[in-house]
Amino acid sequence: MADPSEQRWLEALWGKSASRGGGRRNLLLAHMLDTAAVAECLWDRFLAPVTRRSVDEIAGGPGKGRPFFAWLCGVHDCGKAVPAFQFVDEDCARLVWDAGLQWDRHRVARQPWRHDKAGAALLRRCLPQAGWPVEQIDWVWPLVAGHHGTFPGRDALYLRPAALRAVQGASAEWLRAQEVLLRVFTEQLGYRTVAEVAPVEVPNRALQLQLAGLVVMADWIASNTTVFEGLDELAKTGIEQSRRRADRAWRELGLRGGWGTRPVPGPEAFRDRFGQDMRPAQAMIVDVARRMPDPGLMVFEAPMGEGKTKAALLAAEILAARFGADGVFVGMPTQATCDPMFSEVRGWVAATEPGLEGQVALLHGKRRLNKQWRALLEATGEAPMDDYCVPEDDAQYGMVATEEDSGAPDRLVPAEWFLGSKRGLLCPFVVGTIDQLLFAATRTKHVMLRMAGLIGKVVILDEVHACDVYMSQFLEEGLRWLGQARVPVVLLSATLPPEQRERLINAYVSAHVQPSTPEPVHPPRGYPSVTAVSVGSDGNVREPIVEHTGSWRPDQHVRVSVVDETPHQGRTAADDAENAVADLIADRLREGGCALVIRNTVDRAQATYRMLARRFGRDQVGLLHGRLHAGDRAERTEDNLGRFGPDPAKRVPPGTRWILVATSLAEQSFDVDADLLVTDLAPIDLLLQRIGRLHRHNLAHRPTPLKTPEVVVTGLCRRGAKPPWLVRQSIAIYGEYLLLRSAALVIEAEGGQWRVPSQVPELVAAVYDGKPLSVPRAWVEAEHAAYVDYQRRQEERIANAEPFRLARRGEEHSGTLEGLHVGAHREGLGEQQFQALVRDGAPSVEVVLVHEGDRGYSTLSGRRLGVNGDVAAELLDEILAATVRLPQSLTTSAEENLRPLPGWHGHPWLRHTKALVLHNGRSDVLGKTVTYDSTLGLVVNPR
Template identity: 60%
Template structure:
């Protein structure tokens, strides 16, 4: 690759075929592996040590080849080196010289004393890639005479200082009983104390599953446990995984404040990691407030065009975000503290290029995953694969859920223990907790055998008796569901109060909102996933204020507030309402929605003193199977809806004790322990068979992408790990890989007039789509996610505006330009944006 250096090697007497060398694809990663496989045994290394070391060299460009891929014979070998003793002597000499330069007496002295686990090998491989990428920032050297170890070390120190890399909190003292007061300005609740106690008792890193009611304080308990684990087992940071991008954003602020309490100034090392973090106002403010060059809003970070991050150190040198190098593509998990979607862990369980960087970012941290029940059967395959690798690496993991099905819990425990013990565990024999809230913890004991502890305690608050009502919805009703809901709200909120309506589809949300708005005017709010980013953020904040714990912000006595929402309001939405109306969904999700009832200790109208959930979206047909809303069935499947309907109908007119009945209700539906009505049995059995087939199909679909191929978990090395795997994926491609379902796409909504493009709130962008700092917020705020049925048309018909193509944040964004009146044609649909309803999608009219 360098003519002068090549000539020097040639003059030294080493030969190759000058005419064919460029036709043979042979790079230094594979060549280095071949060299080690030949030289190390000659230097006295055992075969088992050579076997795990050479893949680290062969895989440092992101993919581990199998041994068969290293064969280079005949004409192909002669093209790169004439097979004679001189080449072999030179290569062996190279290994000996560099071994001496790094401080060893001979090559034999470098031989490891044992073979690390594959998870540790993968972490080490990720650190090698990290070192290689950092070294690539060094200036090249033109002359061989300038090469020396002293010069290399000096240059490495310089680039390290330039990058500003650092670790987390280092070695922590084990926190005492005062930790909760110090971190959160109050003492722990009973369940939080239990979490801390179990964390202190575990003799080795393991998996802790915390099951507790909505609003119990699981997050703070998990942060406390993470600090205990970090102090006891040497973890130097935390990854906090959330189910969605929307739930990541508030958690980022909470984790940043918590880290800052542990060590002032350390909050600057917390990174927000998800595909749309550029839309997060707090994250962008931290970046932009400290830009070194006020005229350069985006900075120049190597390989980071997709992020365009500005400099992160102010004029006084104080950092507000992690080093820029950490924030580049594929490197986010290497930050000391990370808040991101659970996808970030799932990506680390895929057979994709550079997966070792993701695993290196997780090993050495405490991993906390919230709302783990939200992982469906497809996602769960990647979650279990990730837990297996983390268990093998000895990473402490905390899983949080209010409504975790028992079988799912058992599978997650088994996956972690399979990695921790090195034995396959289909079932772990861990007993179920006798109460709720509960903590279940597993680990490998000193003999490598499974060990566990299961504890439970009482909730910090007493049971809430929630009345269960049903609003039958005939499939061919003369009026839309919106009018049915409006009648219910008018009756229940006659004396004022608050109501939350949750539907399973956006179309249904919009329909009900129209009906309620016609009836109650400005007393109705709307929240769903097809609002622009700006509208969604504003409405979320407004509703958190209106329905949150602060009494003085809630509607005054006699006033009403009704929020109609999609599943966005299902979890991690800290509101409290007097009445809940919800579509039928699987029981765990219904219970999650019930968690929005009387969540805070605020006053209520006398007529709404008793919490009530009204369930609609289906029709009771007595001894015949109920009619189910087709859209709900398409989302959740028929079996769980039938079983949930049976449980709901059995409770009609009565009450559920929340939270104490939550585990039994979830188990009843997911395990089918309570029979459905006799007339439904055939339908339920057929639905169960269909569900089983679907689960098997989705498991099979996921298996082809898992980090470890089926039947290869017992392999001792990383050789061939990437066989049959995917290449390097972008964020959207990786997300599609770990989430089974119809792909969707986000676009920027714009309008256009005689003067050019405008944002949907009227800011001018000129003829080419100006993307300067002054209008960037407006453009990003116009981001909206299209329904899946429009994905293909959007990919074929939409593109960035001309001025966006070189922009770091908008270069891959698609613009959907709406006419001043009416909708835009996209595929077979008309798409418009209503300031009240959000994105409205309808069929294209004839002509």
């Protein structure tokens, strides 16, 4: 291995002290070899086939990628072989000193020098001496410098010469010891020289970022002292020993990958997976997935209820098999839409490979409230781990080992290691909010782990039209990186503005176009449609595929009506407006039926509910919004899915009325069939989403007055030739410009009809294309002023997102990851802070409601808790069901004033949960009076 003096150095240099190594000092060489052996496990049992092919190409051909990948992961800690690191533990430092590796104690103590930067400096000295080409060194050293989560610039590696010599080691002994460590480590992996390791191709930055994430993953697994005990004897250190340790660790941690290499599903696959035949639009996207010449981006636009998600799953399966992806990420617009999708994806994955459904993870901040996820987790015998409740300290390398074998067919959730902080996207199959992808496009710590979890998968994003201009900055940034890595992506939307479609496509292909101004892709000429662009291995963008077909059901002719809402300041005028809505509903539902009333804010929904409940009685009116606690919301959602559903046994009986007042949460993935829709004015794409809840199923019987689908638009007041008055709360949410242009279409159509779905693209384009609308001349000035304000706000929001984008403007074609995190903000963010970062808003806070009375704490239903709020196992569901999200206006006060109950400390599900304690049904601790009404939900009033 080495001569006697070199052996003394290798036996003295340590990677982990006894206090950090599970009770025994761990040799630096041992940890580097352990990490390399873990990397070999990753290669054999986790990496997607496409990733292995890419690394083979980087390393020089088939068979060369595996040892290079192991070397790249293992070399990450070479920077620990410097005085600045070796002196920090007194006991370990004495052994190093006695081996002849010494330092100036005063200078080393004064000059901080992190081992990640030291490793980069060491490689920048040693690799040129070994004969590595400069262009290969330039992309490798940032991976070592960034393995603790951030990529520094080259300037961060430079200290004044005297200081650098002190902390890095400038004596002949230190220089030789560093070279010996690198040489012996390299030889252990089967290379004859360090020069032989040199790659032959420079990967693009997206692949570099993926490799950086995999380096971190290998390091964290190998740093888990539960499965890698300290090894302090050089004689017992070697790659074969490390391979045995890594194999045992892999099995004990229960780690595994996804599909691996598999055949392309045949024509019968859709029926096998979902038990039904394909509709024309579904067959279209599946066919395009089979015909795409290379990996790329597919935009699938189809009406609500067309079955886009099922078709996208099969398309993803085809793309994965054709192009070597190993799993799927499904990004949904909201946490609420994730939960049913989690169940659907588990069923689909099980149909592709029985038992593999246990590798599907649910990834969002409220997953602890999902009963299915909790039941699966608890049945596996593992503790809950959530991104927002795990310390950001990157010393949290791993969870405890389990006794599950990696191939165990009865595993119900992915390995616990995957469920820790920042690792969720590394699971083979993931269902989460779109925020998870947006996080991966931010310049935040350990972003490489998130991106490594996406590259190698097929990415499906549902309802992408819901991304506003701020979120779109991160969506487009994410697509740039995914496009550069040639990751197959499927985007789904029912109402996608043409300009947004073009931006998303351009973002995906921009890394392959010089300059990054791609040729425009002609828009589809029909609806439903698929637009597909792909990128060849040569980096050239292929000819796009643009196709359309007919919907599986004929157009509905939706009657458009308007109920003017009198501009009001006082309560009387507001009541008059609500009475007008009540009169219309009473007329339309005179023979019974179901009406859905959508308001843009919770306050308006609560006010409308009060009025309608007084008019029709509480037994005929329901309320659904985001300020209900989780239990109420789930119960009411399920109840209304039945009342508005196609099953006659559950639907509202003939001759009776049911009116549901809801907020905008009813416009997405809410599978109901309303006989009548009453809605506040919203931008046209969202208005059409709401119309998608109207006459959704072919029911055998509808009341005669409701035979024709009708949308009744409120929240505005026509004023002759003047622009309409718009509700202030709606303007605050959506802005005046889009509302004015949407109002123009509504007013023009009033008394007439819209053809849905065939007219959807035309209506959306009319609002978003910026061309003049046929509105009264008196509108023009107001519309122009609104447009100027709209543009100003759009530019402000784009500018607000810029500091947090993963790559700065102009860096898209940079060759390496050097300096990626220079100037980065907001490290150490939790789930709620991340959501605020990518959604341009103050972080909101979720709390659990509990009562406190003379006899202590109790649940909302009155069941007693322990003296300190301790929760018995049989009460946990009830406590978690009392979770409610506070309005943003209360966030700061909640962060300052609310804490978990004393009895919740240490509880696996509640230890990070804030309690809002109600006394006699109310709380005044947040600066306002907050009550929870069993009917209205959370009500916030000034004191």
